[in-house]
Amino acid sequence: MIEATGKSGRARGEAVLAIFQRGAEFxxxxxxxxxxxxxxxxxxxxxxxxxxxxxxxxxxLRSELVSKIEELENENHSMLERLRSVEGENLQFAERYVEIxxxxxxxxxxxxxxxxxxxxxxxxxxxxxxxxxxINLIGAEVFSVHVCEEGGDVxxxxxxxxxxxxxxxxxxxxxxxxxxxxETGEVAxxxxxxxxxxPSEAGxxxxxxxxxxxxxxxxxxxxxxxxxxxxxFSPLDNELFTLLAxxxxxxxxxxxxxxxxxxxxxxxKGFIELLTQ
Amino acid sequence: MAGQRILIVEDSPTMRQLxxxxxxxxxxxxxxxxxxxxxxxxxxxxxxxxxxxxxxNMPVMDGLKLISLIRGEEDLMSMPICVIxxxxxxxxxxxxxxxxxxEYLTKPIQANKVLAVARSLLKRVD
Numbered sequence: 001m002i003e004a005t006g007k008s009g010r011a012r013g014e015a016v017l018a019i020f021q022r023g024a025e026f027x028x029x030x031x032x033x034x035x036x037x038x039x040x041x042x043x044x045x046x047x048x049x050x051x052x053x054x055x056x057x058x059x060x061l062r063s064e065l066v067s068k069i070e071e072l073e074n075e076n077h078s079m080l081e082r083l084r085s086v087e088g089e090n091l092q093f094a095e096r097y098v099e100i101x102x103x104x105x106x107x108x109x110x111x112x113x114x115x116x117x118x119x120x121x122x123x124x125x126x127x128x129x130x131x132x133x134x135i136n137l138i139g140a141e142v143f144s145v146h147v148c149e150e151g152g153d154v155x156x157x158x159x160x161x162x163x164x165x166x167x168x169x170x171x172x173x174x175x176x177x178x179x180x181x182x183e184t185g186e187v188a189x190x191x192x193x194x195x196x197x198x199p200s201e202a203g204x205x206x207x208x209x210x211x212x213x214x215x216x217x218x219x220x221x222x223x224x225x226x227x228x229x230x231x232x233f234s235p236l237d238n239e240l241f242t243l244l245a246x247x248x249x250x251x252x253x254x255x256x257x258x259x260x261x262x263x264x265x266x267x268x269k270g271f272i273e274l275l276t277q
Numbered sequence: 278m279a280g281q282r283i284l285i286v287e288d289s290p291t292m293r294q295l296x297x298x299x300x301x302x303x304x305x306x307x308x309x310x311x312x313x314x315x316x317x318x319x320x321x322x323x324x325x326x327x328x329x330x331x332x333x334n335m336p337v338m339d340g341l342k343l344i345s346l347i348r349g350e351e352d353l354m355s356m357p358i359c360v361i362x363x364x365x366x367x368x369x370x371x372x373x374x375x376x377x378x379x380e381y382l383t384k385p386i387q388a389n390k391v392l393a394v395a396r397s398l399l400k401r402v403d
Contacts, residue, residue, distance in 0.1 A: 010302075105387060105389055108388055116294070129290075132291040136292050141363075227385070
């Protein structure tokens, strides 16, 4: 999909280049037109000089000249209008090009995040992928990943970045900033400028991303502090929160199912071996 | 910039994939990935590269060690290097520049910045 978007971005880039080329051609046309007019003016001057000896010829020439000037002025006016319109179009295309570039970048980030989350069925690898996405794509400095057992209501920390795991608090579903976010399934975002403590020091979270599969809570990603250069969240960050809420939950859920099936398979194999001995 | 080669030395698959996505927009560029500093050193000494993106924190051999070894090789002295750091790691960044890195990018990286840095450093090679 991104490959296609990249090609589409390049095609649009080429379209913008074509617009600039059209602008250049248009300027060349203007210069040619100017040269033609200068030639015509020289011709008229020559005729004026030839006809200046007779009053009748002079009057005829003058009316010809006046109508020619009017015609040229109209032409000049319409060309200026066209030039302004082409310039306006150029500006619009340049702005659109920048927007498309930004969209391309955002899509690349979302694709990478999604790809990495689903590139493994090992639960430790899934958690590692979540950590990498939150550090590298969102830019969080301190955050934790919590999971809850099926049917349970406690979100237990399984990984933390920037602090000690054993000092990271648990959260109860339905209670507080994180618990309520997981219960409702809504990403909760506080003002990053006013908060940002360590979880071990009872710091307040600034973001809670609920992880749910089919309305059932699977866990949460809790961000406490952003990297220094991040003063707030961009629209891409919000897209990543939404992506993580769905895709990370599915990845964790899938890895659990895989682990369960592996365990069952191993039990069945053991049982069969026992029976066949 | 046709036919140029870029090496990405980064342990995080997420970052590697993101860098590849950004750099693929440069026409006719070949991108090679290395998982850590040692892998990067092996690749950079066996093949020619026009530019390298090097993460600082990596297992086996970190980015600072890799940069110092690269700059110690006569053939590789002029190869442009861009380091990838976190904003908090200012000392690492300064050390990398002192060791001979040409540019740095801070996380979270943005594709357009990666592209701009790559284009600017590849121009130096031209």
